[in-house]
Amino acid sequence: MVHQDSADLCVLYLGGTGTISASCVRLSVETGMRVTVVNRGRNSQERALPEGVETLIADVTDDDALLAAIGDRTFDAVVNFLSYDPEDARRMVSLFGPRTRQYVHISSGSIYAKPVRQLPISESTPTAPNPALEYAAAKWRTEQALQDAHVTQGFPLTVVRPSHTYDDASPPLPGGWTVVDRIARGEEIPVHGDGTSLWTLTHADDFAQGLVGLLGNPRAIGETFNITSADVYTWDQIYTIIAEALGVAPRLVHVASEMFPLVAPGWFWSGEMVGDIGHSAIFDTTKIRTFVPGFFPRLTFHRAASRMVQWRRDHPDTTRPDPDTEAVLTRIVGAYHAARDVFVARGAS
Template sequence: MSGRILFLGGNGMIGSAAAREAVAQGAELTIITRSAPRRPVPDGVRLLTGDVRDPAALAGLLGDERWDAVVNWVAFTPADLDGHVEYFGDRTGQYVFISTCSVFGRPIPLLPITESSPRRQPVFGYARDKIACELHLEQAHRESGFPLTIVRPFHTYDETTVPLLSGWTAVERMRAGEPVVVHGDGTSLWTLMHSADFARAFVPLLGEGHAIGESVNVVSGDVLTWDQIHLELARAAGVREPLLVHRSSESIAEEIPGWREVLEHDFRHTMLFDTTKLQRLVPGFAPRVSFAEGARRVVRHHDAHDGARGVDAELGAAFDRLSARVAAGPDRSQVV
């Protein structure tokens, strides 16, 4: 693609991947971050510092500059969007709001999930606020023609991120022959996407009129059970038969209260997606990084960087307590 693209935020995992892909495809990219970038910025990118949630600060930085597409990576509540409709309404051909597939209420009434599946998250605060943002911007699109596109990633990862709540601790425990706890019976289905694949699907949506007025779930077809996710990481780490212990979400939350919300309202539910709309908007897109390959990249990166291999001793102790319960007898709470 070519064109003038503005990223509001976007120096995190998927934003950085999208920046690399946009520059590789010929975009003239400007990124505004609140502080110094945490990740490398591609050569040729114009980097500005400011608070993108402050309309006056945006106006001071950008004046009357115009864009083919503006991408907001860092709006999490409607308050974060204050002034954006008014300021960008006649300054961009497209305004892309980065939402999340977590907006779809669990349990999902009908699988696979499509863009028209019900949005409902009365408990999970992050998703509830993203729904409110979507509704706010959709109203602006209906009432004033605000050039909105909603993009919903799901569970993305790259080599710096172990896509488990237990992070690198799980990998180290598998290597040591210690038990790793998996919620439910390990067979619920989950969808993962490498950030490079997200970027390859995402960048072609920018500056394209056919995506305006649309929401699109940018997800891969890499569907695995939670046991398979753990097993692929174990294989990548050189472990043939990891010790996986299955406990109910409720039992895990008793030992690890910080996991309660995400387990009970997110990870315990099967998440399968219909990618028909993504294929229509980005013809020919196909993910290139299987999770088997992605897991190898994760392990190689962590093995090469001492500082990345953090182990949570308290989490390990909680896993030991949960595993001891299994040894003592069956888990009589509901297995989900």
């Protein structure tokens, strides 16, 4: 269910063709909102903008270009998927404070302090800059800057914290389509820890229900929302579900989370292993369901896995394995076996 006055809303999306934002744009259009998207014009054919969306071409990091694109227009809501640092947050406050009645910042569930002391994670769970994961630390600092602007300047802020959100074109695996390809080929897949930590997965179409439902709601100003599904799996289950959809048996090797940064220090997912996905994450969504009574995620990962496998068949050019990621995964698996062989040899001596 979307806010009752949604058909009258004029909404600006900064970004709009990404994994999460594309679904939100589509649902906004379906509900009758007047939607404008600002991006660099490099729209992926995988997530083409729906008919009726106004597209403005500009680099959102360039004030002059962004102002030239939007002019003196105002918007009922501005949704920003592209803000990652405090300086950018302050720019957004200056640019859109006079131009919108609601500014929705897409933050991240990764800003919650790890390890989490109590599950499920609610909006009141402590947050902290994550030293192991610069992405999460940047999101935390950005959110802090915006919250300060809300308190001191009355900036009309709504904060949304998604967790691991995916769509058919973006599998929620560390390594993406390269991992899917390895599973299909029968190669070994490194899984952090013992594979039993719990993880929440949310399809972008389900996330969109919550976000679009908040647009135009004055009660959401000054509030923060977790928007996730209740679709929770162990990591072994996540990989196994993909394998079953491919019609193969997975070959999983369990690697200590701390080993990933040692073996692959430059890989984005190495920081995730120790700073985020290496910890269990289950979210309390009571608040979003209170503000958006129709919020009801429907797509389980079991069903989505089949859709992703079909997407791979239909889009071979965009789902090919990445050689650099392949090399990283091979190196991690090799390090696992090298360490194992050392301990086996010591045990035999």
